Amino acid sequence: MRNGFAKTDARLPAYARLRDTLTARIAAGDWTPVQPIPSEAQLAREFDVSIGTVRKAVDGLVSEGLLERRQGSGTYLRAPSFNATLFRFFPMRDSDGAPLSIPQSKMILRSRAKAPAEAAEALGTGKVIKIVRLRSLSDLPVLFEEIYIPRNRFAGFEVLPDVAFGPLLYPTYFEHFGVLVKRATDEVSFGRASDAVAHQLRIRTDDPLAVIRRTAFDVEDKPVEWRIASGSADGFRYRSEIN
Amino acid sequence: MRNGFAKTDARLPAYARLRDTLTARIAAGDWTPVQPIPSEAQLAREFDVSIGTVRKAVDGLVSEGLLERRQGSGTYLRAPSFNATLFRFFPMRDSDGAPLSIPQSKMILRSRAKAPAEAAEALGTGKVIKIVRLRSLSDLPVLFEEIYIPRNRFAGFEVLPDVAFGPLLYPTYFEHFGVLVKRATDEVSFGRASDAVAHQLRIRTDDPLAVIRRTAFDVEDKPVEWRIASGSADGFRYRSEIN
DNA sequence: TAGTGGTCTAGACCACCAC
DNA sequence: TGGTGGTCTAGACCACTAC
Numbered sequence: 001m002r003n004g005f006a007k008t009d010a011r012l013p014a015y016a017r018l019r020d021t022l023t024a025r026i027a028a029g030d031w032t033p034v035q036p037i038p039s040e041a042q043l044a045r046e047f048d049v050s051i052g053t054v055r056k057a058v059d060g061l062v063s064e065g066l067l068e069r070r071q072g073s074g075t076y077l078r079a080p081s082f083n084a085t086l087f088r089f090f091p092m093r094d095s096d097g098a099p100l101s102i103p104q105s106k107m108i109l110r111s112r113a114k115a116p117a118e119a120a121e122a123l124g125t126g127k128v129i130k131i132v133r134l135r136s137l138s139d140l141p142v143l144f145e146e147i148y149i150p151r152n153r154f155a156g157f158e159v160l161p162d163v164a165f166g167p168l169l170y171p172t173y174f175e176h177f178g179v180l181v182k183r184a185t186d187e188v189s190f191g192r193a194s195d196a197v198a199h200q201l202r203i204r205t206d207d208p209l210a211v212i213r214r215t216a217f218d219v220e221d222k223p224v225e226w227r228i229a230s231g232s233a234d235g236f237r238y239r240s241e242i243n
Numbered sequence: 244m245r246n247g248f249a250k251t252d253a254r255l256p257a258y259a260r261l262r263d264t265l266t267a268r269i270a271a272g273d274w275t276p277v278q279p280i281p282s283e284a285q286l287a288r289e290f291d292v293s294i295g296t297v298r299k300a301v302d303g304l305v306s307e308g309l310l311e312r313r314q315g316s317g318t319y320l321r322a323p324s325f326n327a328t329l330f331r332f333f334p335m336r337d338s339d340g341a342p343l344s345i346p347q348s349k350m351i352l353r354s355r356a357k358a359p360a361e362a363a364e365a366l367g368t369g370k371v372i373k374i375v376r377l378r379s380l381s382d383l384p385v386l387f388e389e390i391y392i393p394r395n396r397f398a399g400f401e402v403l404p405d406v407a408f409g410p411l412l413y414p415t416y417f418e419h420f421g422v423l424v425k426r427a428t429d430e431v432s433f434g435r436a437s438d439a440v441a442h443q444l445r446i447r448t449d450d451p452l453a454v455i456r457r458t459a460f461d462v463e464d465k466p467v468e469w470r471i472a473s474g475s476a477d478g479f480r481y482r483s484e485i486n
Numbered sequence: 487t488a489g490t491g492g493t494c495t496a497g498a499c500c501a502c503c504a505c
Numbered sequence: 506t507g508g509t510g511g512t513c514t515a516g517a518c519c520a521c522t523a524c
Binding site: 063064065082182183184185186187188189190208210233234236237238239240241242243 | 306307425429453476482485486
Binding site for chain 3: 036039040041055058069070071072073074075
C-alpha cells in the first residue's frame with residue numbers, strides 16, 4: 001500500500017488513522033521523552049498527507065496529554081504525563097501553612113499473587129503481582145496501599161532490584177516495562193480499619209477510614225493497575241475537577 | 244476598526260480573540276440552545292478571517308463543552324452542559340441492581356443571607372442568597388445541602404415562584420439568570436453529624452458523615468456558587484476521572 | 487542561521503440535515 | 506436541493522529554539 005498507516009480502519013478519516021498509528025508507536029515504545037518525534041513535515045511526507053492533517057492528528061494526542069509541543073524545538077512524548085500521587089489526598093502543609101517534610105514510601109511486599117475478586121475483575125486477569133506500600137508524611141504513616149498489576153505486562157517486576165524504585169510507581173512502569181498510564185478512575189468511600197490496617201497506620205481498629213479504589217489505564221485504554229488505598233478519615237480530603 | 248472583535252488583547256492570535264469574543268457573546272446571553280449560532284462562513288465574513296481560523300476558535304469552545312456541532316445543521320450552544328448532580332455520590336440501584344425510585348429534592352429555605360467565611364472567600368462577596376435543600380432517594384433523605392449564590396448575579400432568586408424550580412438548580416441558573424455553569428471543583432472529606440444535620444438525615448448525632456464542598460464557575464471562570472453537602476458516610480461513594 | 491512548531495489563508499470536495 | 510459542518514490541501518509567513 002502507498003501510505004504507511006498501521007492496521008487502522010480505512011473508513012476513518014486520514015487524521016484519525018494517523019493519530020491511531022502514532023498512538024500505536026507510542027505504545028510500542030518507539031519514542032522516548034528526550035528525543036523529539038519526527039517533525040510535522042517529515043510525518044506529512046511519510047504518510048502522504050498535508051501538514052494540516054498531521055497537525056490535526058498531533059493536536060488530538062497533545063490534548064490527550066500524550067505528546068507535548070515545544071515551539072522551535074519539536075514535539076515530544078510526555079511521560080509519565082500522569083501525576084496522581086496519592087499525597088494529594090492529604091494536606092501537604094500544616095495549619096500554619098509551613099510545608100511538611102518530604103513524603104516517604106516504604107515497600108512492604110512485592111510478589112506474585114492471585115488477584116482478589118475486585119482486582120481480577122478490573123484487570124481481566126487473576127495472574128498478578130501484588131505490591132504493598134506504606135506512605136508517610138513527616139515519619140507518620142498516612143496511607144496503606146495494596147496494588148495489583150498484571151503479570152503479562154510486568155513480567156519480572158517482583159524481582160527488580162530495590163534501586164529501580166523511586167517514590168512513584170508510574171515512572172517505573174514506563175521506564176522498565178513501557179507501560180504508560182494515561183488515565184485512571186478513582187472511587188472514594190468510607191470504611192473502618194481492620195486490625196492489620198490499623199496496625200500499619202498506627203490507629204485503632206474500627207477507626208474511621210477513607211478508602212480510595214483506583215483503576216489505571218494505558219494509552220490504549222487497557223487496564224494496567226488496580227489499587228486500594230486506606231488512610232485515616234481524619235484530615236483526609238479528596239480534590240477533584242469537574243468539567 | 245475594521246474587524247468586529249470585542250475588547251480583546253490585540254496581541255493575541257486571531258483565533259484566540261475570536262474565541263474570546265464568542266465566549267463573551269455566550270456569557271451575554273446572545274444565543275440560546277435552540278437556534279444555531281451563525282455559520283462558520285458567516286463568522287468568517289463578520290470577523291474578516293478565514294474559515295480555518297473560525298474552525299479553530301469554535302474547536303476550542305467545543306472542547307470546553309460550551310458549543311456543540313451538528314453536521315448538516317449548525318453549531319449550537321450547549322446548556323446546561325454541566326451535569327454534576329449530587330446523586331452520583333450515592334448508588335442509584337439497590338443491591339439487586341434494580342433502580343431506586345426517582346430522586347427527590349425538597350427546598351427548605353431560600354433567603355438573603357450573609358455568607359459564612361468559606362463561602363464568602365470562594366465567591367469574593369458576603370452578600371449572598373442562601374438555599375437549603377434536602378435530597379432523597381425512595382423517600383429516604385440522603386443529602387443535606389447548603390448553597391450560597393452571589394446576589395449580584397442572582398437578583399430576585401429568593402422571590403422566584405416555586406414552579407420555577409426543577410430537581411436541578413443549574414438549569415434554573417441559566418434560564419432565569421443567564422448564568423452558565425461550566426466547571427466546578429469538589430472537595431470530599433469526612434466528618435461527624437451535628438444535631439441539625441443528623442435530624443434532617445434521620446441519623447444519629449456524631450454518626451460518620453461524608454462532606455462535599457463545591458465551588459462552581461461560569462463560562463468566564465468567575466465563581467457563581469459555593470455549596471456544602473452532607474450525607475451519611477455509609478453507602479457513600481465518590482467517583483472521579485483523572486487524566 | 488536552519489529547522490521547528492504556531493498561525494493563517496483560500497480554496498476544494500464530501501457527508502449530512504432540514505426543508 | 507441548498508446550506509451546514511467535516512475533511513483536506515498546498516502553500517505562506519511568523520516566533521522561537523538550538524547550534
